[in-house]
Amino acid sequence: MNNKRIIDYLDATLGDCEIRGLERNYKCPFCVDSGKYNPDSDGLHVNVVRDAAICHTCGYATRSLLYLIRDAGGTIPKRLFEFKGAVNIVKAVESVFKVDDDAEERPVKLPFDFIPLSGSSGTYSDAMRHYCSKRGIPDEVLNAYGVGFSRDDSKVGGYVVLPVYMGGVCRYWTARRVMGRGPKSWNPPHTFKSRVLYNYDNACNHKLVVVCEGPFSAMSFGTRAVGILGSFISNEQVRLLGNMPAEEFCVFLDADKKDKCVEMAHELADRVGQKVSYFRLKRGDPNDEYNRCRLNRLLRHRREADLHDALQREFDRLF
Numbered sequence: 001m002n003n004k005r006i007i008d009y010l011d012a013t014l015g016d017c018e019i020r021g022l023e024r025n026y027k028c029p030f031c032v033d034s035g036k037y038n039p040d041s042d043g044l045h046v047n048v049v050r051d052a053a054i055c056h057t058c059g060y061a062t063r064s065l066l067y068l069i070r071d072a073g074g075t076i077p078k079r080l081f082e083f084k085g086a087v088n089i090v091k092a093v094e095s096v097f098k099v100d101d102d103a104e105e106r107p108v109k110l111p112f113d114f115i116p117l118s119g120s121s122g123t124y125s126d127a128m129r130h131y132c133s134k135r136g137i138p139d140e141v142l143n144a145y146g147v148g149f150s151r152d153d154s155k156v157g158g159y160v161v162l163p164v165y166m167g168g169v170c171r172y173w174t175a176r177r178v179m180g181r182g183p184k185s186w187n188p189p190h191t192f193k194s195r196v197l198y199n200y201d202n203a204c205n206h207k208l209v210v211v212c213e214g215p216f217s218a219m220s221f222g223t224r225a226v227g228i229l230g231s232f233i234s235n236e237q238v239r240l241l242g243n244m245p246a247e248e249f250c251v252f253l254d255a256d257k258k259d260k261c262v263e264m265a266h267e268l269a270d271r272v273g274q275k276v277s278y279f280r281l282k283r284g285d286p287n288d289e290y291n292r293c294r295l296n297r298l299l300r301h302r303r304e305a306d307l308h309d310a311l312q313r314e315f316d317r318l319f
């Protein structure tokens, strides 16, 4: 991350700040949004060297300034993107959203009153946080994934909203019901689910990336997993994986997709340049209570998807 560019961006977006040692204190945008702003409080402390920010008034806290920029502005400007490795993530993302030469498919915008969980407190957001913590997802992971909610949007009020950020832009989102009535999950009507990978941006910083199904499964692995939002992997998703800086992918689907898991690993091994492995889960999904605390241990027992094995099996099946 380029500190000078980040500072320039923060100054331009958040306004004047008071500099104390390594810290810059800005007027907190989340206090302003939630009506808690108090001119006497010491504001949002930003430490560019430690790559962290905190506000003691509203409780907003993050261990990455890119998340602060995203939470305050809705997107991360392209010029601030610098991933490890030489792959141009922004170009890779744009390539799967291009419909023809000059038109790029428009991203699905977040609900109009979307509030990131990290920047909010109160009974409503506490209920959302409780729902996620019951599923074993700690605050810092919710923060990294930009999880939030919308109170007033009539369609997703009562739902926890899970944005899909790709190249710093929210391209899609999905929602799970926490309270009230309505279907268990809710997806925006205009769907390009097949062109997105949940948690793509964070996963681009990992050497071993786990490929799993839903958002809560992905979150159970910390920040190293992408969710394909279903159990089918599309051509665009394969292309996105192939362009990631990762060195290895581990396919880790729910237990009821044991065969599909191996099949998908072989398909990937055939189509991406990176090493591919898989893990066949014996029961449940990565997010259930039994599995989620053992995931790192289970990952150690992943098996490499051996193309030779796959061909031999195919041969045995045919002859």
Ligand SMILES: [Zn+2]
Pocket (backbone or CB within 6 Å): 028, 029, 030, 031, 032, 043, 044, 055, 056, 057, 058, 059, 060
């Ligand atoms: Zn604040």
